[in-house]
Amino acid sequence: MLLLAMVTACTPAPPQPATMQVKTTGDGSIPKNETISLDDDQHAAIANLDPELLAAMRKAAADAKLKSVEFRVTSGWRSAEYQQRLLDEAVELYRSEEEARRWVHPPEKSAHVTGKAIDVGPTNADDWLIQHGSDYGLCQAYANEMWHFELLTTPGGQCPQPQSNAG
Ligand SMILES: [Zn+2]
Structure with missing residues:
Protein backbone atom coordinates (compact mmCIF):
# COMPACT_ATOMS: atom_id res chain seq x y z
CA MET A 1 0.00 0.00 0.00
CA LEU A 2 2.78 2.36 0.98
CA LEU A 3 4.72 1.31 -2.10
CA LEU A 4 1.75 2.03 -4.32
CA ALA A 5 1.43 5.51 -2.83
CA MET A 6 5.10 6.18 -3.53
CA VAL A 7 4.83 4.98 -7.09
CA THR A 8 1.85 7.22 -7.59
CA ALA A 9 3.68 10.18 -6.11
CA CYS A 10 6.64 9.57 -8.43
CA THR A 11 4.58 9.28 -11.58
CA PRO A 12 5.84 11.97 -13.92
CA ALA A 13 3.47 14.73 -14.90
CA PRO A 14 1.41 13.83 -17.95
CA PRO A 15 2.93 15.10 -21.20
CA GLN A 16 1.87 18.58 -22.16
CA PRO A 17 -0.60 18.85 -25.00
CA ALA A 18 0.97 19.61 -28.37
CA THR A 19 -0.39 23.16 -28.34
CA MET A 20 1.91 26.14 -27.88
CA ASN A 48 6.29 33.02 -27.65
CA LEU A 49 7.59 33.16 -31.21
CA ASP A 50 8.43 29.91 -32.94
CA PRO A 51 12.10 29.40 -31.93
CA GLU A 52 13.08 28.65 -35.54
CA LEU A 53 11.52 31.89 -36.77
CA LEU A 54 13.19 33.88 -34.00
CA ALA A 55 16.60 32.32 -34.70
CA ALA A 56 16.29 33.08 -38.43
CA MET A 57 15.25 36.66 -37.71
CA ARG A 58 18.14 37.21 -35.32
CA LYS A 59 20.61 35.86 -37.87
CA ALA A 60 19.17 38.13 -40.56
CA ALA A 61 19.18 41.11 -38.18
CA ALA A 62 22.86 40.58 -37.35
CA ASP A 63 23.76 40.55 -41.06
CA ALA A 64 21.55 43.56 -41.84
CA LYS A 65 23.21 45.49 -39.03
CA LEU A 66 26.53 45.17 -40.89
CA LYS A 67 24.84 47.27 -43.58
CA SER A 68 23.54 49.73 -40.97
CA VAL A 69 19.99 48.40 -41.27
CA GLU A 70 18.27 48.01 -37.92
CA PHE A 71 15.29 45.71 -37.42
CA ARG A 72 12.50 46.74 -35.07
CA VAL A 73 9.56 44.50 -34.22
CA THR A 74 6.08 45.98 -34.50
CA SER A 75 4.26 42.70 -33.85
CA GLY A 76 5.16 39.10 -33.09
CA TRP A 77 3.23 36.42 -31.23
CA ARG A 78 -0.33 37.46 -30.36
CA SER A 79 -2.82 35.75 -28.08
CA ALA A 80 -6.06 34.69 -29.77
CA GLU A 81 -7.91 37.32 -27.73
CA TYR A 82 -5.55 40.06 -28.87
CA GLN A 83 -5.89 38.95 -32.50
CA GLN A 84 -9.69 39.06 -32.16
CA ARG A 85 -9.43 42.55 -30.68
CA LEU A 86 -7.34 43.69 -33.67
CA LEU A 87 -9.97 42.26 -36.03
CA ASP A 88 -12.77 43.98 -34.11
CA GLU A 89 -10.88 47.28 -34.32
CA ALA A 90 -10.34 46.81 -38.05
CA VAL A 91 -14.04 46.11 -38.60
CA GLU A 92 -14.79 49.32 -36.71
CA LEU A 93 -12.24 51.25 -38.77
CA TYR A 94 -13.24 49.95 -42.20
CA ARG A 95 -16.92 49.57 -41.29
CA SER A 96 -16.80 46.32 -43.21
CA GLU A 97 -16.00 42.82 -42.06
CA GLU A 98 -14.86 41.90 -45.58
CA GLU A 99 -12.46 44.83 -45.89
CA ALA A 100 -11.15 44.27 -42.36
CA ARG A 101 -10.31 40.65 -43.19
CA ARG A 102 -8.12 41.82 -46.05
CA TRP A 103 -5.82 43.20 -43.34
CA VAL A 104 -6.43 41.17 -40.22
CA HIS A 105 -7.04 37.43 -40.08
CA PRO A 106 -9.38 35.94 -37.48
CA PRO A 107 -7.46 34.17 -34.67
CA GLU A 108 -7.84 30.70 -36.19
CA LYS A 109 -6.18 31.84 -39.42
CA SER A 110 -3.45 34.15 -38.15
CA ALA A 111 0.13 32.92 -38.16
CA HIS A 112 0.80 35.49 -35.41
CA VAL A 113 -1.31 33.44 -32.99
CA THR A 114 0.83 30.33 -33.58
CA GLY A 115 4.04 32.38 -33.26
CA LYS A 116 4.96 31.79 -36.88
CA ALA A 117 4.78 35.37 -38.14
CA ILE A 118 6.55 38.61 -37.31
CA ASP A 119 6.03 42.21 -38.40
CA VAL A 120 9.20 44.22 -38.90
CA GLY A 121 10.05 47.85 -39.55
CA PRO A 122 11.16 50.41 -40.53
CA THR A 123 10.82 50.42 -44.32
CA ASN A 124 14.54 49.97 -45.00
CA ALA A 125 14.48 46.82 -42.84
CA ASP A 126 11.51 45.51 -44.84
CA ASP A 127 13.31 46.28 -48.10
CA TRP A 128 16.40 44.44 -46.86
CA LEU A 129 14.36 41.41 -45.78
CA ILE A 130 12.39 41.26 -49.03
CA GLN A 131 15.73 41.23 -50.88
CA HIS A 132 17.75 38.94 -48.60
CA GLY A 133 15.22 37.14 -46.39
CA SER A 134 15.19 33.92 -48.44
CA ASP A 135 18.85 33.36 -47.45
CA TYR A 136 17.40 32.69 -43.98
CA GLY A 137 14.13 31.06 -45.10
CA LEU A 138 12.22 34.29 -44.42
CA CYS A 139 9.59 35.42 -46.89
CA GLN A 140 7.11 38.23 -47.32
CA ALA A 141 3.82 36.33 -47.00
CA TYR A 142 1.32 38.92 -48.25
CA ALA A 143 1.63 41.33 -51.15
CA ASN A 144 -0.15 44.12 -49.25
CA GLU A 145 2.03 43.76 -46.11
CA MET A 146 5.69 44.47 -46.81
CA TRP A 147 6.38 44.16 -43.06
CA HIS A 148 4.98 40.66 -42.42
CA PHE A 149 7.45 37.76 -42.62
CA GLU A 150 7.19 34.03 -42.11
CA LEU A 151 9.51 31.06 -42.57
CA LEU A 152 8.19 29.87 -45.92
CA THR A 153 11.25 28.34 -47.51
CA THR A 154 14.49 26.69 -46.50
CA PRO A 155 17.55 28.93 -46.09
CA GLY A 156 18.80 29.77 -49.58
CA GLY A 157 15.55 28.53 -51.12
CA GLN A 158 12.99 30.43 -53.12
CA CYS A 159 10.09 32.27 -51.52
CA PRO A 160 6.59 31.56 -52.80
CA GLN A 161 4.77 34.43 -54.51
CA PRO A 162 3.23 36.63 -51.76
CA GLN A 163 -0.51 36.05 -51.35
CA SER A 164 -2.85 38.86 -52.23
CA ASN A 165 -4.62 39.14 -48.86
CA ALA A 166 -3.50 39.82 -45.35
CA GLY A 167 -2.16 38.39 -42.15
ZN1 LIG B 1 1.77 40.37 -39.60
Missing part, protein backbone atom coordinates in the same frame (compact mmCIF):
# COMPACT_ATOMS: atom_id res chain seq x y z
CA GLN A 21 3.42 26.77 -24.52
CA VAL A 22 2.95 30.38 -23.52
CA LYS A 23 6.14 31.34 -21.77
CA THR A 24 5.39 34.77 -20.39
CA THR A 25 2.34 36.60 -19.27
CA GLY A 26 0.82 39.19 -21.54
CA ASP A 27 -1.11 39.00 -24.78
CA GLY A 28 1.80 40.02 -27.00
CA SER A 29 0.37 43.45 -27.69
CA ILE A 30 2.72 46.28 -28.65
CA PRO A 31 1.18 49.76 -28.52
CA LYS A 32 0.76 51.53 -31.85
CA ASN A 33 3.81 53.66 -32.75
CA GLU A 34 5.96 51.56 -30.43
CA THR A 35 8.44 48.89 -31.41
CA ILE A 36 10.44 46.30 -29.52
CA SER A 37 13.76 44.58 -30.11
CA LEU A 38 14.29 41.02 -31.28
CA ASP A 39 16.31 40.60 -28.08
CA ASP A 40 13.38 41.58 -25.87
CA ASP A 41 12.95 38.04 -24.51
CA GLN A 42 10.76 39.17 -21.63
CA HIS A 43 8.07 40.43 -23.98
CA ALA A 44 5.40 37.85 -24.79
CA ALA A 45 5.48 38.93 -28.46
CA ILE A 46 9.09 37.69 -28.69
CA ALA A 47 9.11 34.95 -26.02
